[in-house]
Amino acid sequence: MAETKRFVVIGLGTFGAVVAKQLHKNGMRVTGIDGDAETVEHMQQYLFEAVIGDATDREALSTLSLEKADGVIISLGEDITRSLLATLHAKELGAKHIMVKGVTPEHGKLLQSLGVERVVFPETEIAMQMADRLTWPNVLEFLAIDSDYRFVELAMPMSMVGKKLLETDLKKRFGLWIVGVKDVMSGKLTMFPDSEFRLLEDQMLLLVGKDADLRRFQDQS
Numbered sequence: 001m002a003e004t005k006r007f008v009v010i011g012l013g014t015f016g017a018v019v020a021k022q023l024h025k026n027g028m029r030v031t032g033i034d035g036d037a038e039t040v041e042h043m044q045q046y047l048f049e050a051v052i053g054d055a056t057d058r059e060a061l062s063t064l065s066l067e068k069a070d071g072v073i074i075s076l077g078e079d080i081t082r083s084l085l086a087t088l089h090a091k092e093l094g095a096k097h098i099m100v101k102g103v104t105p106e107h108g109k110l111l112q113s114l115g116v117e118r119v120v121f122p123e124t125e126i127a128m129q130m131a132d133r134l135t136w137p138n139v140l141e142f143l144a145i146d147s148d149y150r151f152v153e154l155a156m157p158m159s160m161v162g163k164k165l166l167e168t169d170l171k172k173r174f175g176l177w178i179v180g181v182k183d184v185m186s187g188k189l190t191m192f193p194d195s196e197f198r199l200l201e202d203q204m205l206l207l208v209g210k211d212a213d214l215r216r217f218q219d220q221s
Helices: 014-025 037-046 058-062 080-092 105-113 122-135 170-174 211-220
Strands: 006-010 029-034 049-052 071-074 098-101 118-120 139-144 149-155 177-183 189-191 203-210
Touching: 006 014, 014 029, 014 037, 014 071, 029 037, 037 049, 058 080, 071 080, 080 098, 080 105, 105 118, 149 211, 170 177, 170 211, 203 211
Parallel strands: 006 029, 006 071, 029 049, 071 098, 098 118
Antiparallel strands: 139 149, 149 203, 177 189, 177 203
């Protein structure tokens, strides 16, 4: 049996608390640290280890075995200085996979210069996702792959119902790849369907492509 992964959440405010709870729900071992005793107490049921301490104190962080953690999540509100200090200490203490809640673009650049694996701007990401859903109402799921490409799951366009995959020619017409087709009723997923695969109304498409190409496809389907 695979060993349960362990994560350390530094700062248990709104963002940190949500991350810790979801990791706990996913069966992970979560260590959480925050300077507010009441906050830590409220989070105890979701934490394997609950620590009251200053996240900018190198000595306090050194007791958390950051070098052995599968991931370290840092979320210290709007205080950029505290966030940078905690990140610096975490790097020096051997943390390998660090994710930090960003405050400003400049803050993000400083974090990246420290070697942070990912900087998250929750409000920006949520706003972008909401705008995408308003733009493409039949798209069920989005997953950004990089700054240009994304993976989307969308309801089968009526213009494609009854056609074979070869007849859609999405690669040539739109620069899109169909990587899977999912049956809504059974949940069966066909990965990389062949050219003779018949598309039906009660299916969903799994596509990969550039934003502009996906937008063009949506406009014409």
